[in-house]
Amino acid sequence: MADVSTHPGPPPIRAVPVRHYGRWVFVAVMVVALALVVRAFWGADIDYSVTLRFLTAGNVLSGLVNTVVISVLAQAVGIALGVVFAVMAMSRHAEVRAVSAAYVWLFRGTPVLVQLLLWYNLSLVVSTVTVPGVGSWPTNQLITPFIAALLGLGINEGAYMAEIVRAGIQSIDHGQSEAAQALGMSPLLTMRRVVLPQAMRVIVPPTGNEFVSMLKMSSLAYAIQYGELLQSAVKIYSNNLAIVELLLTVSIWYLALTSVATVFQGFLERRFSRGVMGNGRPSVRSRLLGLGGPGTKGAVR
Amino acid sequence: MTAKPMMTANPAMPVVSAQDVHKWYGQAKVLNGVDLEVAPGEVCCVIGPSGSGKSTFLRCVNHLEKIDAGRLQVNGHLVGYRERGGRLHELREKEVAAQRRDIGMVFQRFNLFPHMTALENIMEAPCRVKREAKAVVRERAMRLLDRVGLGARCDAYPAQLSGGQQQRVAIARALAMEPTLMLFDEPTSALDPELVGEVLDVMRDLATSGMTMVVVTHEIGFAREVGDALVFLDEGTIVESGHPREVCARPRHERTRAFLSKVL
Numbered sequence: 001m002a003d004v005s006t007h008p009g010p011p012p013i014r015a016v017p018v019r020h021y022g023r024w025v026f027v028a029v030m031v032v033a034l035a036l037v038v039r040a041f042w043g044a045d046i047d048y049s050v051t052l053r054f055l056t057a058g059n060v061l062s063g064l065v066n067t068v069v070i071s072v073l074a075q076a077v078g079i080a081l082g083v084v085f086a087v088m089a090m091s092r093h094a095e096v097r098a099v100s101a102a103y104v105w106l107f108r109g110t111p112v113l114v115q116l117l118l119w120y121n122l123s124l125v126v127s128t129v130t131v132p133g134v135g136s137w138p139t140n141q142l143i144t145p146f147i148a149a150l151l152g153l154g155i156n157e158g159a160y161m162a163e164i165v166r167a168g169i170q171s172i173d174h175g176q177s178e179a180a181q182a183l184g185m186s187p188l189l190t191m192r193r194v195v196l197p198q199a200m201r202v203i204v205p206p207t208g209n210e211f212v213s214m215l216k217m218s219s220l221a222y223a224i225q226y227g228e229l230l231q232s233a234v235k236i237y238s239n240n241l242a243i244v245e246l247l248l249t250v251s252i253w254y255l256a257l258t259s260v261a262t263v264f265q266g267f268l269e270r271r272f273s274r275g276v277m278g279n280g281r282p283s284v285r286s287r288l289l290g291l292g293g294p295g296t297k298g299a300v301r
Numbered sequence: 302m303t304a305k306p307m308m309t310a311n312p313a314m315p316v317v318s319a320q321d322v323h324k325w326y327g328q329a330k331v332l333n334g335v336d337l338e339v340a341p342g343e344v345c346c347v348i349g350p351s352g353s354g355k356s357t358f359l360r361c362v363n364h365l366e367k368i369d370a371g372r373l374q375v376n377g378h379l380v381g382y383r384e385r386g387g388r389l390h391e392l393r394e395k396e397v398a399a400q401r402r403d404i405g406m407v408f409q410r411f412n413l414f415p416h417m418t419a420l421e422n423i424m425e426a427p428c429r430v431k432r433e434a435k436a437v438v439r440e441r442a443m444r445l446l447d448r449v450g451l452g453a454r455c456d457a458y459p460a461q462l463s464g465g466q467q468q469r470v471a472i473a474r475a476l477a478m479e480p481t482l483m484l485f486d487e488p489t490s491a492l493d494p495e496l497v498g499e500v501l502d503v504m505r506d507l508a509t510s511g512m513t514m515v516v517v518t519h520e521i522g523f524a525r526e527v528g529d530a531l532v533f534l535d536e537g538t539i540v541e542s543g544h545p546r547e548v549c550a551r552p553r554h555e556r557t558r559a560f561l562s563k564v565l
Contacts, residue, residue, distance in 0.1 A: 179412035179471075182363055183426035183478060184402035187394055193429060197416050275415045275458040 050245040054236060055252060063232030064253055070149050070228060071215045071257075077154025078214075079207070082161020087191065089166050100162065107159035113220050116152035119143065120224040149221035149228075157214060164206045168199035200272040208265030212258045219254075229253055314377050315340050316482050316513045317362060323370035324357055324537075331357045333537035334371070339482075339530075344514045346524035346545060349534035350560060355517045356409075358534070359484050362515065363404045364397050375404060376481060402430060405475030409487040411467040413459040419446065419470045420455040423477045431478070438477070445473035449503050465496030469503050476507075483507065485516040521564055525549050533557045 054060055088100035107115065123139035130136040172195050180190040219230040233246040317339040324332035331354045339345045347355045360366040361373060364381040373380045381397055382389040392400070413422050423442040427433045446452045449469035451462075459467050468488055475483060485504065489497040501523050508514060508527045518524060524531050524545045531545035533556075541548060541557045549565070552558040 173412075175408060175410055175412040176414065178365055179406075179408060179414070181365065181398065182401055182404070182406035182408075183474070184398050184430045185426060186398045189429055193425065194414055198414075272416075275417065275460055 044244070046244050046248075047242065048245070048248075050240075050242045051248045051252070054233075054242075054246060054249045057236070059232040059236060060229070060249060060253070063227060063229040063250075064257075066227050067215065067218050067229040067253075068257065070146070070153065070221060070226065071211070071218045074150055074153035074157055074218065075211050075214050077150065078157025078161045078210070079165075081155065081158025082163075082165045083196075085158060085162035086165035086169060089162065090169065104159045104162055107156050108163075112152065112156045112217060113223060115156055116148060116220055116224050119152045120145065120148040122148070145221065145224050145226035148224050149218070149226045152224075153214065153218060153221065157210065160210060161207065164203055164210070165199070168201075168203035169195055171202045172198050197272070201269075201276065204265065204268045204272055208261065208268070211265075212261050215257045215261060216254055316343075316376060317345075317515060318374040318377075319358075319362075319371065320373075321371040322358070322361065322368050322373050324354070324361060324366065324368050330537050332361070332368070335534070335537070335539055337532065337539065337542075339513060339515055341481075341513055342511045343529045344508045344512075344516065344527055345530045345532060346528040347515065347517045347532045347534055348519065348521065348524065348560070348564075353534045354537040355534045356486050359406075359486050359515060359517050362482075362484055363401050363406055365406075375400070398430075402478055403481045405478060405480035405483040407468070407471050407475055407483070407485045407488045409490050411459070411464070411471045411491070413467050413471055413474070415459050418456050418458055419451060419462065419473075422459070422470060423474045426474070427477050442473070442477055445476055446470070448506070449473045450499070463496060464492045465499045468492065468500045472500075472503055472507070481513065483512055483514045485514065485518065487517050487519065489518070489520060519564060521549065521561070533560065535560070 085100045085103055088096050089104075091097050091100075120143060122143050126139055128136050128138050129142055169191075176194055176198065177190050180194040181187075185193070218228055221228050222231040222234065225231070229250045233250045237243045237246040315338040317337065319335050319337040322332050322335040323330070333354075335354075335358055337345070337358075347358070349355045357366055361368050362375060362380065367381060378400065379389070380400065381392055383392060384390075413419075414425065417425060420439070420442055423445060424435070424438045427438040427441070428435055443452060443455065446455050449472060451466055451469055451473070454462060454466065457466075459470070462470065472488075488504070489500050492500065497520070501520065504514070504516070504523070505527050516524070516528070528545040530542060531548045532542040533540050533548065533552075533554075535556050541552060541554045548557065549561060552561055
């Protein structure tokens with residue numbers, strides 16, 4: 001490219017840029033609104049030292065751990081179910097496609113909170129669970145708050161993941177699976193080694209979004225006595241009545257969790273952009289910090 | 302699954318044998334009674350105007366498309382079916398996959414796996430499908446990369462390679478399965494003109510080594526020079542076939558003559 005300073009032609013254009021007065025009005029309105037919110041919290045009777053003190057309280061920390069555990073496991077269940085039902089949705093057989101469609105329709109069409117309560121009260125529908133040849137248990141004992149939360153959140157998530165995975169698989173050029181088949185790869189191997197790894201590039205961003213949403217959605221398990229973050233706050237403030245203080249405490253933790261999830265998502269996106277636009281493997285630095293590295297440059301994000 | 306004996310022992314048996322093969326999509330007839338035999342070591346070039354069914358025929362040979370009538374055999378085995386009690390039974394997907402192991406295919410648009418390096422592309426099927434030892438496969442893959450002149454680019458991802466280089470990797474990838482038959486579906490049609498030569502060189506080398514090949518192509522020059530047989534396909538039927546130089550020099554049919562006059 002030629003050096004601009006030695007450019008022999010006419011002088012470079014220095015035009016007056018368009019003024020966007022609307023933007024200034026918008027920013028002004030936002031600043032005023034923010035000021036009002038800050039003033040409301042400042043003037044309110046909130047003891048922020050309580051908020052900070054309870055950040056590391058034992059109950060809050062165990063709630064935090066439970067929130068992470070249930071979110072990770074429910075998301076894992078959701079991803080597994082999503083892959084299975086996405087593959088079913090693309091089956092050549094209409095009856096298999098119908099099963100997948102019915103699953104998505106049912107679990108995406110009803111509120112998660114209702115699903116959680118239904119799982120928790122499963123004993124009202126079936127009183128005992130019998131596995132032939134293994135044994136039989138009363139449903140009440142099997143369905144602990146943890147199991148109910150895992151089933152409710154995970155199966156609901158699977159319905160959303162099925163759509164995400166399906167979109168990812170369908171974004172891959174058909175020539176890829178043809179090439180794999182022509183090499184003698186079975187449909188399962190083709191899916192596992194060729195299609196899914198490429199589809200991940202499309203699947204990861206919305207899945208990160210889903211996981212961020214799951215971290216917060218897990219607070220609904222509060223309704224079925226699962227000891228997650230929100231429940232720990234409620235327990236504490238029903239004793240000391242520091243309601244807003246404790247709600248702010250858990251808000252801080254939720255923000256921290258979602259921030260970590262966002263960084264992790266960035267790392268995954270770089271990992272699966274392998275081979276795109278001439279990227280190499282992510283460097284050690286990008287692997288550790290989720291920053292920089294060859295993956296950042298030309299990656300399709 | 303029926304055991305599959307090695308067929309190279311019988312020189313009389315054609316590698317590809319098509320008898321009155323028909324294929325239609327709804328009302329549209331794509332193949333309209335194709336008869337073709339390809340002997341071991343033969344290079345058969347298929348030419349014809351676009352939409353004549355030549356790519357479809359090639360895709361039928363490894364069952365990427367199903368035929369609707371006739372018989373199609375590779376190495377003496379029906380493609381995609383088993384004949385039992387006078388009836389055809391569809392093969393399971395696993396059995397079809399097993400049939401395809403012996404048939405290499407090279408696509409117009411390369412279809413390399415973009416998330417794997419050149420070397421990984423070549424090693425994938427022998428390792429995962431044939432379950433060969435990784436060290437053995439790696440050595441063979443490197444030898445194949447050297448053979449197509451890309452040994453130095455073994456760690457490159459497809460996006461870092463030119464079209465001609467990608468197609469050469471794709472040929473090496475197909476060869477890594479040690480096929481008895483290679484199918485080429487317009488292997489140079491998606492390439493910039495200056496990259497066509499390097500791919501044809503690799504194919505010429507392969508033909509010289511005795512590989513049985515069916516090549517759908519627009520490269521009449523290649524067909525004339527390398528091909529043992531030239532087949533002109535139009536509207537789903539073989540209009541004319543014979544030795545390439547013979548067909549090019551003295552086409553017997555008006556349609557062949559018209560087509561050749563446009564491409565030569």
